[in-house]
Amino acid sequence: RLRHGDIVFFKPNGDIVEEVSISSIWRNSAGGDSYKYFEGINKELLPFNKDREYVTIAEQMFGFVEHCEKDSNEPALALGSRVRFSFGLLCNKSEYQYQSEVTLKILDSPKPPCPSFYFKNKKGNNGYIAKKDLKPGTHIPQGRKFYLHNNNKGKPWETAHKDKNLDQKSMVKPVAPGAEFYFHIDFDNLSESELGLLCYAIRPSDSFRHKIGMGKSIGLGTVCIDPVGIFLVDRAERYKAASFFSDCRYHKCWISDESEIEKIQEQYKLEKQSYNKESKCTSFNDFRDKFKETMNEDIKQALELLGDPTKITSPVHTPQVNNGTDLEKETFKWFGGNRNQFLKPLNEKSTHIDKLNR
Numbered sequence: 001r002l003r004h005g006d007i008v009f010f011k012p013n014g015d016i017v018e019e020v021s022i023s024s025i026w027r028n029s030a031g032g033d034s035y036k037y038f039e040g041i042n043k044e045l046l047p048f049n050k051d052r053e054y055v056t057i058a059e060q061m062f063g064f065v066e067h068c069e070k071d072s073n074e075p076a077l078a079l080g081s082r083v084r085f086s087f088g089l090l091c092n093k094s095e096y097q098y099q100s101e102v103t104l105k106i107l108d109s110p111k112p113p114c115p116s117f118y119f120k121n122k123k124g125n126n127g128y129i130a131k132k133d134l135k136p137g138t139h140i141p142q143g144r145k146f147y148l149h150n151n152n153k154g155k156p157w158e159t160a161h162k163d164k165n166l167d168q169k170s171m172v173k174p175v176a177p178g179a180e181f182y183f184h185i186d187f188d189n190l191s192e193s194e195l196g197l198l199c200y201a202i203r204p205s206d207s208f209r210h211k212i213g214m215g216k217s218i219g220l221g222t223v224c225i226d227p228v229g230i231f232l233v234d235r236a237e238r239y240k241a242a243s244f245f246s247d248c249r250y251h252k253c254w255i256s257d258e259s260e261i262e263k264i265q266e267q268y269k270l271e272k273q274s275y276n277k278e279s280k281c282t283s284f285n286d287f288r289d290k291f292k293e294t295m296n297e298d299i300k301q302a303l304e305l306l307g308d309p310t311k312i313t314s315p316v317h318t319p320q321v322n323n324g325t326d327l328e329k330e331t332f333k334w335f336g337g338n339r340n341q342f343l344k345p346l347n348e349k350s351t352h353i354d355k356l357n358r
Helices: 034-039 057-062 192-202 258-262 266-274 284-292 297-306 333-337
Strands: 008-013 016-022 083-085 119-121 139-141 185-187 229-232 252-255
Touching: 034 139, 057 192, 185 192, 192 284, 229 266, 252 258
Parallel strands: none
Antiparallel strands: 008 016, 083 185, 119 139, 229 252
C-alpha cells in the first residue's frame, strides 16, 4: 500500500489516475531548468538570445540562431557556419567487415538533475550535494557530459540477458576495430586563433581519443583522429590574372608525413596534385599548440584527462551497490542509496580521474 511521502510514477487518464507504481527516481523541481543553472555561471553560456552581449569564438566559427521568446514577433539573428564536415568514407572496403550482430545493454544514464554527478558548489568548497539542497545561486553545473573510454575486457557493451527488456535494447553490428575512414573539413576565412581551436578540437593531445556514435556509455565509440594534411587557398593569389587558369588550387600545404600523400584516397586526387614541398604552411601541431597557450588551464587539463584512455584504470559501468553482481539489474539502487559520494571537479592540478565505490 502507498504510504505518506512515497515517490510514485503515475499514468493519468483525464482526471483519473489509471496506474500508480513506486518510483526510486526523484522528480521534484530543482528550482529551475538547466538554463537557470548555466545562467548562474555566465549568461554567455546560454544559446544566443537578446540578453547576450557578444558572440563566442565557437559561434563565430560554427554559426548560431538566436533563441527568441515563443510569442516574439522580432526577427531572429543568425550567423552561418564557416566550417563544414564531410562524411567519413571507409578505406580498403574489400578488407573490411562488420563484427557480428549484437544486442546492446540498455543505454541508461543518471537521471537529471543528479547533483552528485552533474553539480558542484559555487563557492568552491566541493562535496556531496543532496537533491533536496540543490538550488540556483548556490550550485552550478560541472560542465558538459563526457563518456569515459571503457578498458573493460571482452565486449562490455553486450547484454547478458538477450531475451529480456528487448523493447529497451538495440541490436547493432559494431564497426570492426582498426577500421579506417577518411573525412575532410572545409573552412572559410578562419583567423589563426580560430584555426588553432579547430585543430585543438580535432586532436587536443597525442593521447586523446574521441567518443562518437551509439553506445558511448557502455564501451563503444572510441576513435583516434589522425590529421593527414592542411591545404590552404590564398584567394587574392588565386584570382590574379597570372594564376586564374592555373591547376594549382592550394597555395600552401602541410602533410603529416610525406609518405602519407600517396596513401590518401582517390577522392582527394586534387590534394595529392597540389602538394608542393616548397609551399609549406604552419603545421597542425603548431596551430594547435599556439591556441593551447591561450586556454584556461582547468579546462585544458580536464579535457585531456577525460580523453586519454590510459587514465581510466577502473572498470566503467553503472554504479553498483555492495551486493550488486548483475550490472544490468536495478541500476537505480546506487543513486537511491548514495549519501556521500560525488564526482570530484577536475582542475589544472588533477592527475587522475577518481572512481566511485560500491
